[in-house]
Amino acid sequence: xxxxxxxxxxxxxxxxxxxxxxxxxxxxxxxxxxxxxxxxxxxxxxxxxxxxxxxxxxxxxxxxxxxxxxxxxxxxxxxxxxxxxxxxxxxxxxxxxxxxxxxxxxxxxxxxxxxxxxxxxxxxxxxxxxxxxxxxxxxxxxxxxxxxxxxxxxxxxxxxxxxxxxxxxxxxxxxxxxxxxxxxxxxxxxxxxxxxxxxxxxxxxxxxxxxxxxxxxxxxxxxxxxxxxxxxxxxxxxxxxxxxxxxxxxxxxxxxxxxxxxxxxxxxxxxxxxxxxxxxxxxxxxxxxxxxxxxxxxxxxxxxxxxxxxxxxxxxxxxxxxxxxxxxxxxxxxxxxxxxxxxxxxxxxxxxxxxxxxxxxxxxxxxxxxxxxxxxxxxxxxxxxxxxxxxxxxxxxxxxxxxxxxxxxxxxxxxxxxxxxxxxxxxxxxxxxxxxxxxx
Ligand SMILES: [Zn+2]
Numbered sequence: 260x261x262x263x264x265x266x267x268x269x270x271x272x273x274x275x276x277x278x279x280x281x282x283x284x285x286x287x288x289x290x291x292x293x294x295x296x297x298x299x300x301x302x303x304x305x306x307x308x309x310x311x312x313x314x315x316x317x318x319x320x321x322x323x324x325x326x327x328x329x330x331x332x333x334x335x336x337x338x339x340x341x342x343x344x345x346x347x348x349x350x351x352x353x354x355x356x357x358x359x360x361x362x363x364x365x366x367x368x369x370x371x372x373x374x375x376x377x378x379x380x381x382x383x384x385x386x387x388x389x390x391x392x393x394x395x396x397x398x399x400x401x402x403x404x405x406x407x408x409x410x411x412x413x414x415x416x417x418x419x420x421x422x423x424x425x426x427x428x429x430x431x432x433x434x435x436x437x438x439x440x441x442x443x444x445x446x447x448x449x450x451x452x453x454x455x456x457x458x459x460x461x462x463x464x465x466x467x468x469x470x471x472x473x474x475x476x477x478x479x480x481x482x483x484x485x486x487x488x489x490x491x492x493x494x495x496x497x498x499x500x501x502x503x504x505x506x507x508x509x510x511x512x513x514x515x516x517x518x519x520x521x522x523x524x525x526x527x528x529x530x531x532x533x534x535x536x537x538x539x540x541x542x543x544x545x546x547x548x549x550x551x552x553x554x555x556x557x558x559x560x561x562x563x564x565x566x567x568x569x570x571x572x573x574x575x576x577x578x579x580x581x582x583x584x585x586x587x588x589x590x591x592x593x594x595x596x597x598x599x600x601x602x603x604x605x606x607x608x609x610x611x612x613x614x615x616x617x618x619x620x621x622x623x624x625x626x627x628x629x630x631x632x633x634x635x636x637x638x639x640x641x642x643x644x645x646x647x648x649x650x651x652x653x654x655x656x657x658x659x660x661x662x663x664x665x666x667x668x669x670x671x672x673x674x675x676x677x678x679x680x681x682x683x684x685x686x687x688x689x690x691x692x693x694x695x696x697x698x699x
Contacts, residue, residue, distance in 0.1 A: 303633075305607060305643030307344070307351030309421060309498065312359035312648075314376065315404050316366045333365060334406040341407070344416045351417040353498050353556075353645070354407070356380060357460070366400065370461045373423035373504060377483045378464060380404055380490065385482040389431035391464045401490060408493040417495030419556065420487070424480075424540065425469045425505045431479060432456065432466050438473045441509035444516050452509075459504075467504035471540050472511040484547045496554035498579065499544060501537045502561030512536050529565055537561050538571040545576040558609070559599065569602050579607045579645055600639055607643030608636045 313319055319336040328336075337354070344352060357376025358364045379400045383389040411418035432438055432453070439453040456466040469476055488494055506526040507513070514532040516522040541557055548555040559578040562568035572578070580596055599606055610632070636644070 303637070303642060303644045305351055305645075306349050307353065307417070308349070308646040308648055309353035309419075309609075310355065310648045311374075312355065314355040314358045314371075314374070315407060315420075316358045316379070316400065317360050317364050331365075334403045337403075337407040338410045341411050341414050341416045341418075345414040350415060351419060351495065351645075352411065353419040353421050356404070356420050356422065366396075368461055370459075371465065372459055373426060373467065373500075374420070375422040375424075375426040375465060375467075376420075377422075377487065378428050381483060381486050382490075383431075383482075384486060386431060386479055388434040389428045389479070391428045391430045404491055405493075408491045408495075411495070412493035417554070418493070419495050419498050419554075421498040421500070423500045423503050423505075425471050425476070425507070426465050426467045427469045427476065427479060428464055429458070429466055430464075432469065435475055438470065438476055441470060441507070442511065443509060444518065444522060446510055446515065468506045470507040470509055470512060471505065471536055472507075472509065477543060481543065481547050484544065485551065488548075488551045488553055494553070496548055496556060497544075498556040498558065500558045500560060501540050501544075505537070505540075529567075534568060534571045538568075538573065541576060542573045545573060549575060556607070559606075566598050569598055569604070572604070574603060574605075577605045577607055577643070579609045579643075581609050581611075596641075597639070600641075606641050607645055608632070608641050609645045609647060611647045 315337065316333060318331055318333065319340045341352065344350070355371070355374035355376060356379055357371030357374050358366065358369045358379070359371060359374075360368070377383075378389065378391050378397075380397060381389075382394075382397065408418045427438075436451070436453065439451055439456065440449055441452050442448060443450040443452075452470075456468060458465055459467060471477065471480075484497065487497070505512075508516075508522040508526050510532075512532055513522065513525045513528075514530050516525055544557070545555040555576045557572075557576050557578050559572075559580040562572070578599065580599070596606060633644070
């Protein structure tokens, strides 16, 4: 256990003296040059962070904290962040396409909780009816993502994006009434669900809970994956979270049900139909990305503790799992991961490093907790670790004290340990991201 920390300290020794500011973990200034011999923290092959926010279109967290540099440029800030990753041996980053913040987002407010931001960057060449934002605006956004992904490729930091399913622009759904004509409660009984779909973004451009079992919707989503990687060939791949928002209530998605109330409940429950639907999505997603030479990453969240999912979900894709279902133990990984590994699935560890949604940081009070998790994971053959910057749940909490186990993700945090420990979430939330926007 100690050797993990020692190795890490050794690799980051040159950076520790740079942390002098109090408050949020301060990053060392990056040289922009990859440090020779920098090793992967904790001995993993893949080490990086998934940001719930900032997105590509929000000010990146970085060495300039706690204040932004003058005249900040979105692409330049992300490039500096990537330099810092390269300097510290982190080799991937996951950035949302859809902006989450409110008035503080430089390209304008939105609050896409599920990261589904294809309408911000795609031309929707195959489905032009899905366009819903100004063409010049989209082109400017494309330029940002192109610069960031190319810089990541050049520096050896794989740049992924992430999204939940199943969402689609209103414009696309409105143009195709067959997508919302669904078999409901029993076979042969159809309803028009169009009026039931809801938006959760501030701009109100996206519907969620769209039915994956509609062939046209499948074609549309595949076209999004393909156009994204065609537009941004330097992008590494996509991380997806199937199962949320994927709460269609049709017979194909959740099976036959006796009444509307039962269907409403069933959309949150396991069923053979739901397993088949999600497994089919994962298969299609993995094939589309593999065919383009990109890496598909899938959160295994949907399976929960249900081992019956393990044989349903396809191979040829890397599953990223929280180290325990709700992060409530510190002896990880959760034994539930063992059947996945035995079944031959490629697994990465996911750990919240900020945010209190799943009590992640709270269980890391014992100083050696994360070392123990890392040791156990490596002994099981887990080759990747993804930290989660769960920013949404910082905002939702006013007074939560916890220890941030940043040591595997931010070497400079080690020097700030005394400062970080015991600070409330509000205190350490970067000030320039303080406005998450309000849902109307
Ligand atoms: Zn459905």
